[in-house]
Amino acid sequence: MFDLEKEFLYDLNKEVKTGTTVMAVTFKDGVIIAADSRTSSGSYAVNRVTDKLTPVHDQIYCLRSGSAADTQIISSYVSYYTNMFSIEEGSQPTVKKAAHMFREFLYQNKQYLHAAIICAGWDPIDGGSVYSLPLGGSIVKQPFATGGSGSTYLYGYCDMNFKENMTEEEAEKFVTYGITEAIARDGGSGGIVRKAIIDKNGVRRKTVYGNKLKKFWEK
Amino acid sequence: MSGIGTGYDLYPTTFSPDGRIFQVEYAHKAVENSSTAIGLCCKDGVVFGVEKIILSKMLVEGTNRRVFSVGEHIGIATAGLTADGKRIVQNARQEAKNYENFTSDIIPIHVLTERLSIYVQVFTLYNYIRPFGCSLMIGSYDEEKGPSLYCIEPDSVALGFYGCAIGKGKQEAKTEISKLKLSEMTCKDAVKEIAKILIKTVHDETKEKEMELEMSWVCKETKGKHKLVPKKLIEEAVEWVKGQENEED
Numbered sequence: 203m204f205d206l207e208k209e210f211l212y213d214l215n216k217e218v219k220t221g222t223t224v225m226a227v228t229f230k231d232g233v234i235i236a237a238d239s240r241t242s243s244g245s246y247a248v249n250r251v252t253d254k255l256t257p258v259h260d261q262i263y264c265l266r267s268g269s270a271a272d273t274q275i276i277s278s279y280v281s282y283y284t285n286m287f288s289i290e291e292g293s294q295p296t297v298k299k300a301a302h303m304f305r306e307f308l309y310q311n312k313q314y315l316h317a318a319i320i321c322a323g324w325d326p327i328d329g330g331s332v333y334s335l336p337l338g339g340s341i342v343k344q345p346f347a348t349g350g351s352g353s354t355y356l357y358g359y360c361d362m363n364f365k366e367n368m369t370e371e372e373a374e375k376f377v378t379y380g381i382t383e384a385i386a387r388d389g390g391s392g393g394i395v396r397k398a399i400i401d402k403n404g405v406r407r408k409t410v411y412g413n414k415l416k417k418f419w420e421k
Numbered sequence: 422m423s424g425i426g427t428g429y430d431l432y433p434t435t436f437s438p439d440g441r442i443f444q445v446e447y448a449h450k451a452v453e454n455s456s457t458a459i460g461l462c463c464k465d466g467v468v469f470g471v472e473k474i475i476l477s478k479m480l481v482e483g484t485n486r487r488v489f490s491v492g493e494h495i496g497i498a499t500a501g502l503t504a505d506g507k508r509i510v511q512n513a514r515q516e517a518k519n520y521e522n523f524t525s526d527i528i529p530i531h532v533l534t535e536r537l538s539i540y541v542q543v544f545t546l547y548n549y550i551r552p553f554g555c556s557l558m559i560g561s562y563d564e565e566k567g568p569s570l571y572c573i574e575p576d577s578v579a580l581g582f583y584g585c586a587i588g589k590g591k592q593e594a595k596t597e598i599s600k601l602k603l604s605e606m607t608c609k610d611a612v613k614e615i616a617k618i619l620i621k622t623v624h625d626e627t628k629e630k631e632m633e634l635e636m637s638w639v640c641k642e643t644k645g646k647h648k649l650v651p652k653k654l655i656e657e658a659v660e661w662v663k664g665q666e667n668e669e670d
Contacts, residue, residue, distance in 0.1 A: 302525035
């Protein structure tokens with residue numbers, strides 16, 4: 203017998219996950235990161251305007267996918283340590299350092315966590331960098347990275363369209379269209395596209411609202 | 422026996438009426454009893470030299486180490502109670518390794534120095550553990566930042582130096598060091614100069630037994646890695662010092 207109440211409550215009590223699409227891409231002057239804005243709990247959209255672009259330091263951001271609680275707590279730990287280290291050392295932290303701190307937390311606690319992170323930013327030593335930290339706690343430096351449930355729909359798109367040393371405009375189009383496509387195809391992704399451009403001058407945040415998202419094949 | 426600090430010098434937890442902690446000052450005395458160690462910041466690196474008194478002909482050469490490596494890129498030279506020095510170096514090695522594991526970067530020398538300072542300071546706070554009876558010189562070389570040399574004393578004060586000496590003959594050594602043009606000196610020259618100061622100025626041949634030179638460096642030539650100076654170079658330096666003596670006579 204289908205119990206509406208029981209089914210509905212079960213759904214609401216499911217762990218809050220960011221079924222998600224996130225992307226980070228290096229371009230000539232730095233990195234551009236982008237994400238959708240849906241946080242879901244089962245089939246209920248807990249937040250349709252989530253900000254998944256989480257600052258770790260002035261010019262280092264992370265993109266969170268997987269369990270919302272797990273990724274939030276870890277990025278707050280890494281933010282704490284990068285701040286402490288940069289004060290102790292008197293110099294700006296590198297993206298490499300922040301990414302490796304993420305790795306330490308993700309790997310050492312892998313039994314308890316369901317978290318995947320993309321750590322991206324700009325530092326004076328390596329310029330723009332993107333590090334992908336998937337579920338098991340490994341770390342890979344890449345020219346671009348995608349993550350979340352919607353990223354499965356973007357492998358072909360990214361492989362065909364990515365170029366090294368893109369201009370800012372090209373890179374912005376690349377990520378915006380990517381997230382838009384994933385929102386269209388993935389049920390776990392939706393809402394608006396949030397972007398951040400990180401280069402030597404700092405961080406510029408942009409948003410593309412739902413009605414402005416480009417329509418592709420479907421009308 | 423009553424000395425200056427009588428009554429106020431039993432524990433590090435007591436200040437004297439004139440604001441001194443005598444136990445920490447006595448720890449300095451322990452350093453002053455030991456043989457001299459010198460550290461020089463040259464234009465392309467840092468060189469350490471230690472005057473090691475050979476207590477017995479039965480001792481193997483190179484035993485009783487006074488310079489240590491921390492990570493690959495930092496060297497520490499000690500004066501005072503060697504065992505205390507080894508304990509601090511142990512702590513330094515742990516700090517360096519933990520930092521590297523966590524951040525995937527090698528520990529910057531000023532961060533390590535700061536942490537060792539804090540560590541040493543803890544032992545000046547309680548009455549059930551004594552302060553360390555040793556001074557340390559910490560040196561490293563970086564392509565961008567250049568050479569760095571720090572010295573931590575038993576009171577935990579860490580200062581940055583261009584040239585430093587610790588131990589029995591530190592006063593004479595410091596006088597000689599101040600005469601050197603360190604910014605123009607290469608590490609190879611520094612090896613000779615340090616040998617000269619230790620053999621001629623600091624070591625008293627009449628009073629003390631034979632000495633052994635232990636020297637190490639971190640420089641451009643070693644690609645920023647802390648290594649013992651090759652034996653050949655030390656022997657050449659000693660020859661050079663003997664030659665200088667003959668010239669002066």
